[in-house]
Amino acid sequence: MVSGGAGAETAGRRGCGLLGAYEMGRTVGEGNFGKVKQARHRVTGAHFAVKILDRARILSLRIDDQIRREIATLKLLKHPNVVRLHEVAASKTKIYMVLEFVNGGELFDRIAVKGKLSEEEGRRLFQQLIDGVSYCHEKGVYHRDLKPENVLVDRKGNIKISDFGLSALPQQLGNDGLLHTTCGSPNYIAPEVLQNKGYDGSLSDIWSCGVILYIMLVGYLPFDDRNIVVLYQKIFRGEAEIPKWLSPGAQNLLQRILEPNPMKRIDMAEIKAHEWFQQDYVPVVPYDNEDEDSQLDAVLPVKAQTNEAPGDNKTHQINAFQLIGMASSLDLSGFFEEEEVSQRKIRFTSTTEPKDLFDKIESSASEMGFLVHRGYNKLKLMRNCTGSKSPKNRDSTSFLVCAEVFELGPSLYVVELKKSHGDPALYRQLCERIGSDLGVLKMEQIFGRQSVESNVESLDNRSATPLVAL
Numbered sequence: 001m002v003s004g005g006a007g008a009e010t011a012g013r014r015g016c017g018l019l020g021a022y023e024m025g026r027t028v029g030e031g032n033f034g035k036v037k038q039a040r041h042r043v044t045g046a047h048f049a050v051k052i053l054d055r056a057r058i059l060s061l062r063i064d065d066q067i068r069r070e071i072a073t074l075k076l077l078k079h080p081n082v083v084r085l086h087e088v089a090a091s092k093t094k095i096y097m098v099l100e101f102v103n104g105g106e107l108f109d110r111i112a113v114k115g116k117l118s119e120e121e122g123r124r125l126f127q128q129l130i131d132g133v134s135y136c137h138e139k140g141v142y143h144r145d146l147k148p149e150n151v152l153v154d155r156k157g158n159i160k161i162s163d164f165g166l167s168a169l170p171q172q173l174g175n176d177g178l179l180h181t182t183c184g185s186p187n188y189i190a191p192e193v194l195q196n197k198g199y200d201g202s203l204s205d206i207w208s209c210g211v212i213l214y215i216m217l218v219g220y221l222p223f224d225d226r227n228i229v230v231l232y233q234k235i236f237r238g239e240a241e242i243p244k245w246l247s248p249g250a251q252n253l254l255q256r257i258l259e260p261n262p263m264k265r266i267d268m269a270e271i272k273a274h275e276w277f278q279q280d281y282v283p284v285v286p287y288d289n290e291d292e293d294s295q296l297d298a299v300l301p302v303k304a305q306t307n308e309a310p311g312d313n314k315t316h317q318i319n320a321f322q323l324i325g326m327a328s329s330l331d332l333s334g335f336f337e338e339e340e341v342s343q344r345k346i347r348f349t350s351t352t353e354p355k356d357l358f359d360k361i362e363s364s365a366s367e368m369g370f371l372v373h374r375g376y377n378k379l380k381l382m383r384n385c386t387g388s389k390s391p392k393n394r395d396s397t398s399f400l401v402c403a404e405v406f407e408l409g410p411s412l413y414v415v416e417l418k419k420s421h422g423d424p425a426l427y428r429q430l431c432e433r434i435g436s437d438l439g440v441l442k443m444e445q446i447f448g449r450q451s452v453e454s455n456v457e458s459l460d461n462r463s464a465t466p467l468v469a470l
Contacts, residue, residue, distance in 0.1 A: 022048065022098065033057050033067075034094075038101060048086065051097040058095070066165050071097065073164040076139050078287035081132030083152065083162040102160045107212070108148035116219030119250055123279060126213045128159045130277070131284045133205055134268045136161070142168040142179065142201025146208035147188045148215060168201050179204075186228060187211065187221050191236045191260045203262040206271070210257030217250060218243055222258060236260060249276030345418045346431055348440050354405045357415060357438070361403050364437045368430060370399075379403040381430065383422070399426055403434075 022039040029036040034053040041048065058064050074085035074097075084100040104110075107125070111117065117125070129151065136143060143150075143164060150163040166183045174180050178198030184190075190207035192199040214222040222240035225231040238260035242251050253276050256266040271277055350357060358379055362372045365381045373380040383399040399422030406414040417434065419427045434440075 022050065024050065033061075033063070039098070047101045047103075049099045049101045051099055053095040053097070055090075055093055055095060063165075067095065069167060069169065070163075070165045073141050073167045073169065074099075076141060077136060077164075079132055079135045080284050080287070081128045081159055081161060082136065083160045084287075100160065102152040102154050102162075104153040104155045104157070106149050107151040107153055107159060107216075110153055111148060111215060111219070117216045119217060119247060120280075122213065122216040123250075123276070124157075125153075125159055125216060126209070127277065127281050128284065129161070129209055129212065130268065130271055132159070132161045133209060134272070135286055136167075137202045137205070137268065140169060143205055143208075144168055144179075144181075144201065145184050145188075146205055146212065147185050148212055151212070174198060184208070186231060187223055189235065190262070191238070192262045194232055194235065200262060202268065203265055206257060206265060206268065207262075210254060213257070214240065214242075214254055217246060217254075247276065249274070249279075253277065345416065347414050347416045348435070350413050350415055350438060350440075351411050352413070352438065354407075354413060357405050357413065358403070360437055361415075361434055364434045365430065368433060370430070383426070399423060401427060401430060 021042050023042055025038040025040060027035050028038050028049065034051065034057070037050045037052060039048045039050045040046070053067060058067055071085070071088055074083070078084065083102060085097060086100065087096075087098040089096040089098075116122075133143065133146070141164070143161065143166070145163065145166040146161070150161065152160040152162050154160060168179050168181070176198055179201050180196070180198050182193055182196060184193060184204075188208045188211045190199065190204035193204050211222055222242075223231060223234045225234060238258055240254070240258050242254050244251075246254075253266075253271070253274050256274075257271070259265040266274070272281075352360070358374070361379055361381075362374070365372050365379075370381045370383050373382065379402070381399075381401040381403065400420040401422070402416075402418050402420060404416045404418070406416070415438070417431055
C-alpha cells in the first residue's frame, strides 16, 4: 500500500487498480487460480484481502462448482474465528472476492517458528478453532480440509478458519444423511472418510481438529509416513503416540478425539464440556445477531485498471453484466433458505433520485409503524415484538428489511428491498405500500415470475419497472 504525503498517494493511485470502493495494493499471495491482493477501502481506510480469480482458468479446470460453493458457504458464515467474506464482484474475465484481511500468517508458520506451543497457548487457539468449527456445523457447513495451512492467525493471536473450497453443505448429504466424497489432506483425513462408506462431516472435522491440536502441543504429526498406504494404515489403526509429558487432561482429550471409530469419538458438545478445554474458556459470540453490514448482494463496479479519482456518487453503480448477475437463478442464498427469492428480495427500477427514494421509503415505513435507521447507502426497517424501538435491543427485533439503491445509468436506479428475517406476509405488505407510494406496478407482478430478458429490455422505458427475476 502507498504511504506518505498527498503526492505519494496520488502517484500510488495511478498505479493501483480500483474495485468499486477499494484501492488495490500489493499482491500478498498467488495460487493456481489467481492471486490475492491487499486493498484499502477508500472511505474508511480499512484493509481487506481481494481474491482475484481467473474465470477461464476456473472453467478449464472445471472447478466452477467449487468456487460457487466457497462463495455460498462464506456468505452463510459470520463468526470472529472464520474469515469473513464482505463482497463479491465479477467481470467477464475475473471473479473478485473481498475478504477480511488477516495479517498474522498461517498457524502452520506459527508452529514451525516455535517448534510447538505451550499448553496454555495451544488450548486458547484450540478453543477458538472449536468455536469456529462448531459454528460452521450449526450452519450445516462441514469444512473437510482443516489443517494448519488453512487456519490463519491475526496480529492479536486469534485464529481465522479459511479456504472452504472443499466444504460440504446440507444439499450434498446422501439419502443416508452422510457425506460420500473422499477429500481432504492425507495427514489430517479421518479414517472413516477413507473407507468410502459414507461419513459424518462433523465427526470427520473433529478428527482433523484433533490432529491440529496434537501438532500444536507436540510439534509434529501424529500420523506420518512417506508411503501413503502405510500412512493410511496408521490412520485406520489410530496409531498416535501421545507423549506422557503432556498434562493428563490434554492426553485424555487427544485420545478421545483421535479415536478411529467415529461412533466412539468425542463430539463437539463433549469437547466443550471437557475439563481441559474448559480452563479459561470464554465462548465467542457469533456476528449473526448484528445488523447486516456486508454488501454481498450489492454488485460492485468492476474496473480492472483506472486512474479516475473516486467520485462523489452516493449509490453503487452497476452495469448490464452485473445486473444479469443479480438474477435469482444466480442468487446463491436461495440454496439455504426455504423461501423463494421473490419472498425475501425484490428489485425494481425508478427514475427518482436516490435521496427522494430513501425519503419516500422512510415515510412509508414510518407510517406503518416501523423503526427506520439510516446507514451509509441504505435504510434498515425494523419492527420488534416487545414494542421497544431501541435498535440496540437486537434480541427483540423480529423483522428487518434493508433498502438499498443502485445506479444503473443516468437518472435510472435499481431499488432493492431485502428481508433479513421476519414474517413474509408483513414483508409483502411493506413492499406493497412502498411500491404504491413510489408508483411501482402492482405487487402481484413484482412477486410473480418474469424473465431476465424482458426486464433488461424494459430498462430503456425509464419508468418504475419491476425486476422480479433479479
